[in-house]
Amino acid sequence: xxxxxxxxxxxxxxxxxxxxxxxxxxxxxxxxxxxxxxxxxxxxxxxxxxxxxxxxxxxxxxxxxxxxxxxxxxxxxxxxxxxxxxxxxxxxxxxxxxxxxxxxxxxxxxxxxxxxxxxxxxxxxxxxxxxxxxxxxxxxxxxxxxxxxxxxxxxxxxxxxxxxxxxxxxxxxxxxxxxxxxxxxxxxxxxxxxxxxxxxxxxxxxxxxxxxxxxxxxxxxxxxxxxxxxxxxxxxxxxxxxxxxxxxxxxxxxxxxxxxxxxxxxxxxxxxxxxxxxxxxxxxxxxxxxxxxxxxxxxxxxxxxxxxxxxxxxxxxxxxxxxxxxxxxxxxxxxxxxxxxxxxxxxxxxxxxxxxxxxxxxxxxxxxxxxxxxxxxxxxxx
Amino acid sequence: xxxxxxxxxxxxxxxxxxxxxxxxxxxxxxxxxxxxxxxxxxxxxxxxxxxxxxxxxxxxxxxxxxxxxxxxxxxxxxxx
Amino acid sequence: xxxxxxxxxxxxxxxxxxxxxxxxxxxxxxxxxxxxxxxxxxxxxxxxxxxxxxxxxxxxxxxxxxxxxxxxxxxxxxxxxxxxxxxxxxxxxxxxxxxxxxxxxxxxxxxxxxxxxxxxxxxxxxxxxxxxxxxxxxxxxxxxxxxxxxxxxxxxxxxxxxxxxxxxxxxxxxxxxxxxxxxxxxxxxxxxxxxxxxxxxxxxxxxxxxxxxxxxxxxxxxxxxxxxxxxxxxxxxxxxxxxxxxxxxxxxxxxxxxxxxxxxxxxxxxxxxxxxxxxxxxxxxxx
Numbered sequence: 011x012x013x014x015x016x017x018x019x020x021x022x023x024x025x026x027x028x029x030x031x032x033x034x035x036x037x038x039x040x041x042x043x044x045x046x047x048x049x050x051x052x053x054x055x056x057x058x059x060x061x062x063x064x065x066x067x068x069x070x071x072x073x074x075x076x077x078x079x080x081x082x083x084x085x086x087x088x089x090x091x092x093x094x095x096x097x098x099x100x101x102x103x104x105x106x107x108x109x110x111x112x113x114x115x116x117x118x119x120x121x122x123x124x125x126x127x128x129x130x131x132x133x134x135x136x137x138x139x140x141x142x143x144x145x146x147x148x149x150x151x152x153x154x155x156x157x158x159x160x161x162x163x164x165x166x167x168x169x170x171x172x173x174x175x176x177x178x179x180x181x182x183x184x185x186x187x188x189x190x191x192x193x194x195x196x197x198x199x200x201x202x203x204x205x206x207x208x209x210x211x212x213x214x215x216x217x218x219x220x221x222x223x224x225x226x227x228x229x230x231x232x233x234x235x236x237x238x239x240x241x242x243x244x245x246x247x248x249x250x251x252x253x254x255x256x257x258x259x260x261x262x263x264x265x266x267x268x269x270x271x272x273x274x275x276x277x278x279x280x281x282x283x284x285x286x287x288x289x290x291x292x293x294x295x296x297x298x299x300x301x302x303x304x305x306x307x308x309x310x311x312x313x314x315x316x317x318x319x320x321x322x323x324x325x326x327x328x329x330x331x332x333x334x335x336x337x338x339x340x341x342x343x344x345x346x347x348x349x350x351x352x353x354x355x356x357x358x359x360x361x362x363x364x365x366x367x368x369x370x371x372x373x374x375x376x377x378x379x380x381x382x383x384x385x386x387x388x389x390x391x392x
Numbered sequence: 393x394x395x396x397x398x399x400x401x402x403x404x405x406x407x408x409x410x411x412x413x414x415x416x417x418x419x420x421x422x423x424x425x426x427x428x429x430x431x432x433x434x435x436x437x438x439x440x441x442x443x444x445x446x447x448x449x450x451x452x453x454x455x456x457x458x459x460x461x462x463x464x465x466x467x468x469x470x471x472x
Numbered sequence: 473x474x475x476x477x478x479x480x481x482x483x484x485x486x487x488x489x490x491x492x493x494x495x496x497x498x499x500x501x502x503x504x505x506x507x508x509x510x511x512x513x514x515x516x517x518x519x520x521x522x523x524x525x526x527x528x529x530x531x532x533x534x535x536x537x538x539x540x541x542x543x544x545x546x547x548x549x550x551x552x553x554x555x556x557x558x559x560x561x562x563x564x565x566x567x568x569x570x571x572x573x574x575x576x577x578x579x580x581x582x583x584x585x586x587x588x589x590x591x592x593x594x595x596x597x598x599x600x601x602x603x604x605x606x607x608x609x610x611x612x613x614x615x616x617x618x619x620x621x622x623x624x625x626x627x628x629x630x631x632x633x634x635x636x637x638x639x640x641x642x643x644x645x646x647x648x649x650x651x652x653x654x655x656x657x658x659x660x661x662x663x664x665x666x667x668x669x670x671x672x673x674x675x676x677x678x679x680x681x682x683x684x685x686x687x688x689x690x691x692x693x694x695x696x697x698x699x700x701x702x703x704x705x706x707x708x709x710x711x712x713x714x715x716x717x718x719x720x721x722x723x724x725x726x727x728x729x730x731x732x733x734x735x736x737x738x739x740x741x742x743x744x745x746x747x748x749x750x751x752x753x754x755x756x757x758x759x
Contacts (some may be wrong), residue, residue, distance in 0.1 A: 012757050040567055061752035066566050066745060071592040075559030078552065082532075082563025085550060086571070090563070108553050235548045235564055236571050238527045242494065242543050244551035253497070253543065405485045408498065412505035412687075412699040418659070418707075435504075454517060454661035457509020459487045459498060 015063040016201040025163040025189040028196045029119060030055035032167030033091055035204050038117070039065035040083035040090035042076045047131040048187040049093040049121040073098035077105040081114045085243070087234035089171055093119035093183075096138055097128060099145065106180055107146030110268060112243045113178035113222070113230065115209055117170045122186040122349075134187035136298055136349040140356075142182045143327050149265040149373060151272035153279055154182040154327035156297040160194045166324070172207035173279060177271055178229050184326060186349065188299045216240060222264075223250040228271035258374025265373050272328055280330045283322035286312060290319030293341040295334065295358055297323040300347040326354070331361040338362035366390070394471045400448050401464045402440035408460035411435030415452035415461050421445040424452065492516040492526065494546045501540055505699020507658035507684025508538050508605050511576075514661055515603065516545070518668035530573045532561040534581035536612045538605045541576045555586025558593045561600050569742045572601070572672060579606045579620040583639050587619070594648035594677045598741035601671040601678045604641055607686035615689040622725060626693045638723075641681045646718040646734045651676030653718060653734035657683040657706040660730060667732060676740050683728055 016035045021027070030052050033041070041056040043049070053069065060067035066083070070076050076092045083090040094102065099120050109116055122138045124130030129137075142154050153173050155166040167183055174181035210231040212219050221241040224230045230250075233239035246254040247261045272279065283301075286308050287293065294304040301322045311318035321337050323330060338344055338361065346355040360367075370386055372378050402423060409431055415438050416424040423446045426436040438461060440446065446463075453462045487493075493516070502508050519526070529547040533539045535554035542549035552560045557575045565573045575582075582590050582604050593600060609627050610616040617627040617634045620641065624633040646653045652674045654667040664682060671678035685691075685702040695701075706728065713721070714731040721729040 013759075040563065042563065061749040062756040064749060064753055066749070068562075068566065068745070070559060070562075071588055074556060075562070075589055075592070078556045078559035079563030079566070081552075082550075082560035082565075083567040084563075086564045086567035088567040090567075104553050105556065108556075112550075235530045236528065236568050240494075240526065240547055240549075242549045242551070244543065245553055246551065403485055405487065410499070410504035414505065414510075414699065414703060417700045418703070451661065453488075454513060454665070455510055455659070456513060457502065457504075457506055458500070459489060459493065459509075459513065462487050 014201055016198060016204065018198050018200050021196040021198065022193055023160065023196050024051060024191055024193050025157070025160045025185060026051040026121070026191070027055055028160045028163035029093070029167050029183065029185075030059060031196075031198060032164035033117070033171065034059060034063055034065070035164070035198070035201070036089065036168040036171035037206050037208075038089045038091050038171060039063065040080065040088045041065070041092070042068045042070055042079040042083070042090070043092045043094065044070060044073045044076050044098060046073075046095045046098045048123060048190040049095050049098070049119065051190070052093040052119065052121075073101040074105060077102040077109070077118065080116050081105065081109050081112070084114050084116045085235055087237075089115070089175070091117035091119065091171075093121065095121050095123045095131070096125045096141075099138060099141060103145045107148060108245045109180040110146060110150045110152070111148070111245045113232070113268075114180065115174040115178050115232075116180050117167070117174055117183065118180055119167070119183040119185070121190040122184065132187065134299060134349060136186060136300070136353070139184065139326060139348070139350065140353045142184055149269060151179075151269045152182065152327050153177065153179055153272065154184050154325070156184045156323060156326045157189060158298050158301045158322065159189070160192060160196050162324075163189060164196055164198065168204060168206065172205070175207045175209045176229070177275065177279075178209065178232060179272065182327070184298070186299050212239065220250040221252045222248060224267060224271070228267050228274060258376060261374045276328055279325055279328060280333070281324040282330050282333050283320070283324060285320040285322065287319040287321060287337065289317055291317040291341060292319070292343040292345065293337050294318065294320045294345045294347065295323065295337070295354075296320065296347050297326055297354065300349060304347060323354075329357045329361070331357075334358055334361040394469050397468045397470050398448065399466045399468050400443065400446045402443060402446060402452060403462050403464050404438055404440070405460045406431040406437040407433070408458045409433075409435055409437035410458050410460075411437065412457060414455045414457070418455060419452055420449060421447055489513065489516045489520065492519060492546055494544055494549075497544050500544055502537060503688035505685055505687045505702070506537065507607060507682065507686070508541060510658040510661065511603065511605055511664070511682050511684065512541055512544060514664045515668055518665045518672065521665065522669055522672060524572075524672070528571055530561070530564055530571050531576065532557045532564070532573060533576045534586060536578040536581045536610065538576050538578040539581065555581050555584070555589065557581070558586060558589040558600065558602065562593060562598055565598060565600060565742055566745060569746060574601045574603065574672070576603050576605070578611070579604065579608065579641070580610045580618045583619040583641060583644075591644065591648035594645050594650040594679065596741040597649055597651055597677045597738050599675055599677065601668075601674070602680070603668070604679070604681045605684040606641060606681055607684045607690055609686060609690045611686050611689045615692060627690075640718070640721065640723060642679070642721050642733055643718040645679040649677065649738070650679045650734060651736050651738050652678035654679075654732040655681040655683070655721060655730050657710055657728060657730060658685055659703055659707045659710065663712075663730070670732075670735070676738060683723075683730075
């Protein structure tokens with residue numbers, strides 16, 4: 011009798027345990043990592059569990075090789091993830107760029123600790139929230155989910171895999187030492203109640219297959235190694251055939267699509283929790299551990315008759331600009347508690363600007379010209 | 393009485409040649425020389441001027457970095 | 473002069489390895505006389521002689537001139553980041569052990585930025601074939617010194633002579649645990665094809681170093697001012713010494729010891745991992 015892979019039931023466990031079980035429930039069968047506090051207990055759980063469900067656990071020589079092997083495994087058709095903390099994330103940065111450029115579905119969990127450098131290995135922080143957004147060089151959009159409870163470590167890990175597979179993008183789970191190590195109730199549902207998503211496969215024969223030709227949703231179907239498509243993928247700027255192409259046009263089209271496939275699907279990707287916001291005059295905007303305190307603040311405040319509410323960012327990237335902008339325009343006071351010197355507040359401020367700010371992106375080889383800029387001014391002031 | 397004769401020809405794909413000269417220099421029987429003509433890239437490419445000396449070792453084919461030269465062998469039955 | 477090539481149209485001139493080359497990618501980007509082209513040629517020849525099914529092959533490369541090789545082979549291929557081809561390949565091999573995974577890289581890619589991955593993969597004895605094109609310098613970026621540049625050699629970043637001692641790649645790989653180790657030069661095409669065939673069939677980590685002429689870049693700094701001169705040097709300096717201890721596999725300006733140095737058996741990593749998974753799964757579901 012084969013035991014089910016999903017351990018349905020109620021548990022009192024650490025966040026890292028929930029994350030590992032969430033990954034298994036999502037279909038992850040390849041986990042590769044390097045020991046680092048406070049993510050090591052994810053590796054320990056995976057080392058025990060992966061072979062039980064017919065999956066691979068490996069510990070490699072550093073975080074670079076960990077993420078690279080995850081990318082390799084993903085291209086071999088297996089759902090794959092790694093987990094780390096700040097210093098390891100810093101080492102992964104170049105490989106994150108490769109995953110973005112080659113549109114590799116994979117999940118990276120960052121259990122934030124205090125930095126910079128070795129910082130506070132055993133203490134929580136939210137100092138990597140901008141790093142996960144802008145880790146790699148180049149232009150792109152990324153997806154980041156921020157669990158605030160042990161239950162969400164499970165639930166959002168499944169969601170992270172689903173989004174990574176659907177949009178062919180590395181997806182971050184951004185938590186911190188407190189959520190990683192806190193023990194609380196976890197409910198693992200029946201396997202049939204867990205929704206999982208698999209990447210799109212090509213519908214054309216190999217001779218017609220262009221590995222980076224997108225469908226209407228801007229996501230290209232993905233063939234994997236050994237399926238007879240004999241595709242070529244590269245971190246170089248490439249056209250739809252996957253072949254390197256250094257032209258301005260291809261660079262523009264590729265980076266635009268890498269951004270647009272996320273931006274156009276924000277509705278599906280972004281989730282926020284609105285807590286007592288309907289009549290709130292004071293709004294707390296928070297994610298992760300500070301959102302736990304913020305929720306408590308709202309409860310206490312409401313008891314005292316204060317019109318206070320919470321906007322909890324479950325999706326941190328892409329940033330829920332519209333949701334934040336709406337709240338900010340209606341509130342009298344905004345408070346942004348976060349475990350850093352003030353990082354996500356920059357996004358809150360950017361979302362709440364009153365004067366229109368116009369983006370003029372131009373990529374490839376030609377820099378913006380004065381005339382082009384002038385045209386934009388004329389168009390928006392006439 | 394009949395005997396089998398192998399007809400050898402060295403085929404060059406001029407547009408692929410970058411003119412490194414390996415095939416000409418290292419041919420053990422000195423079958424090849426540079427052409428007087430240029431290819432589109434502006435290189436002199438090899439031609440099998442002394443094809444009758446060819447022993448079919450394929451060294452030219454194997455050492456060519458540009459897949460621009462290969463040996464073709466056909467069998468011919470000669471009746472005498 | 474009557475030229476025999478004129479008897480054939482372009483369409484008729486089909487190189488025997490054309491079906492192994494990715495369509496539309498030849499001519500490659502490498503300079504005239506570059507050893508990388510010879511290595512590619514020998515690799516494809518080895519595949520042909522083995523009647524290798526290209527659908528079961530994955531070619532992985534890093535950055536540098538040799539990094540571009542993955543684009544030229546008509547198989548699943550991935551061009552990764554600098555030095556990271558081996559850990560990528562490791563992920564592929566573990567996830568789909570039935571595939572043959574081959575890694576190509578230059579001396580900068582495999583012995584400088586990616587050296588740790590090379591020795592760790594050799595230590596694990598994972599079934600990967602790693603083919604190193606050693607041209608003694610960073611060709612793609614214009615001829616800087618690197619981990620195999622000879623002591624005192626002049627390059628663009630060692631204008632007064634290199635002050636570093638070079639790696640002996642075969643000794644490094646053998647010492648790290650590789651179960652097949654060979655070195656040839658780009659001149660030794662027949663030996664190289666045979667070694668690649670053995671490496672492709674090896675159940676374990678196989679490593680082949682190919683001393684590769686770089687006439688356009690490295691040649692500027694040496695007396696070998698053209699491709700033929702450089703290849704002649706490789707031919708003349710080489711001494712075939714099969715089966716000798718890799719520590720004795722000397723590599724200097726005057727002597728390049730080539731041959732097959734290691735061919736031994738040791739439990740293989742993919743087998744060990746999947747063996748363990750099978751065992752755990754069986755016990756787990758019985759409990």
